[in-house]
Amino acid sequence: MSEARSRLLGTASRLFYAEGLHSVGIDRIVAEAKVTRATLYRHFPSKDDLVVAYLTAADDLIRAQIDTVRQAGHSPADTVRAVAETIAEGIRSDGFRGCAFLNAAAEYPAPDHPVHRAVLTHRQWFLDTITELMADAGETEPEPHARHFVMLRDGAMAAGCLTDPAAVCETFLLGVEGILKYRDAPVVDQAAVTTRQRRRPARASV
Numbered sequence: 001m002s003e004a005r006s007r008l009l010g011t012a013s014r015l016f017y018a019e020g021l022h023s024v025g026i027d028r029i030v031a032e033a034k035v036t037r038a039t040l041y042r043h044f045p046s047k048d049d050l051v052v053a054y055l056t057a058a059d060d061l062i063r064a065q066i067d068t069v070r071q072a073g074h075s076p077a078d079t080v081r082a083v084a085e086t087i088a089e090g091i092r093s094d095g096f097r098g099c100a101f102l103n104a105a106a107e108y109p110a111p112d113h114p115v116h117r118a119v120l121t122h123r124q125w126f127l128d129t130i131t132e133l134m135a136d137a138g139e140t141e142p143e144p145h146a147r148h149f150v151m152l153r154d155g156a157m158a159a160g161c162l163t164d165p166a167a168v169c170e171t172f173l174l175g176v177e178g179i180l181k182y183r184d185a186p187v188v189d190q191a192a193v194t195t196r197q198r199r200r201p202a203r204a205s206v
Contacts, residue, residue, distance in 0.1 A: 002043070004033075004035050004039050004043065005043040007033045007034070007035065008029065008033045008035060008039070008040055008043060008044070008050070009050075009053055009054065009057060010033075011029055011032045011033040012024070012029050012033075012050050012051075012053075012054055013054045013057060013058070015028065015029060015032070016051065016054050016100075017054075017097055017100055017103075018095065018097060020103070020107065021051055021103075021104060021107045021108070021115075022107055026040065026047055029050070048113075048114055048115060049114075051104070051108075051115050052114050052115060052118050054100075055100065055101065055104060055115065055118045055119065055122065056118065058100045058101070058122075059118075059121075059122045059125070062122075062126070063125070065086050066083055066086075066129060069082045069083050069086060070133075076133065076136040076137040076138070077137045077138075077180050077183075079133055079136070079137075080130075080133050080134065080137055080149075080176065080179075080180060081173075081176065081177075081180070083130070083133065084149075084153075084172065084173055084176040085173070087153055087156065087157075087172070088156075088169035088172060088173055091156060091157065091160035091161075091165050091168060091169055091172075092160075092165045092166065092169055096160055096161055096165065097161050098157055098158060098160070098161045099154070099157040099158070101119045101122050101123060102119075102154065102157065102158065104116075104118075104119050105119045123150075126150065127143075127146055127147065127150055130146040130149050130150060131143050131146035133146075134146050134149070134179075134183060137180065137183055138183060139183040145179050145183055148179055149176060149179055152172055152175040152176065152179075153172070155172075156168050156169065156171070156172035
């Protein structure tokens with residue numbers, strides 16, 4: 001990657017994440033990266049191309065983080081826990097502004113837009129990865145539990161920039177522990193147990 005491209009992508013990524021995709025214009029990026037507009041358009045023919053490159057870089061970083069966790073020699077269940085902890089670390093970090101991909105999807109809702117497609121590609125990879133990890137941990141029907149993990153992750157990422165991140169992360173990690181505790185119990189059976197518990201009449205006090 002050339003120095004100019006690296007500087008442009010780094011500047012755009014910082015501004016896009018902190019301030020939003022639509023609110024940051026090309027002129028601002030060019031000025032802060034200290035390059036010309038011609039240089040920017042030589043590397044990124046349109047702003048959409050620059051946004052997709054920003055998301056691709058974010059995707060690469062997350063893939064590398066999970067690869068590092070998977071290669072650390074943990075047990076399968078502890079690998080799931082370690083992935084969850086890397087998510088929690090991100091939420092607790094300074095400057096956290098939510099999930100870059102959920103934020104991008106909100107700004108580019110059209111499903112056929114290149115930015116939205118980049119979001120969906122990342123999310124499908126993440127779901128597939130968590131599904132693999134849950135299968136490794138002994139789950140015989142891993143995808144529903146992986147979807148549960150992703151749902152918890154999405155909620156934590158959304159809440160983590162709105163309220164106390166410590167409490168959000170504690171709740172998220174407890175939720176992941178719950179998934180692991182019941183990871184080989186049929187999802188339907190779990191739902192039935194929960195329903196019965198809710199319907200059970202309260203015991204009269206004496």
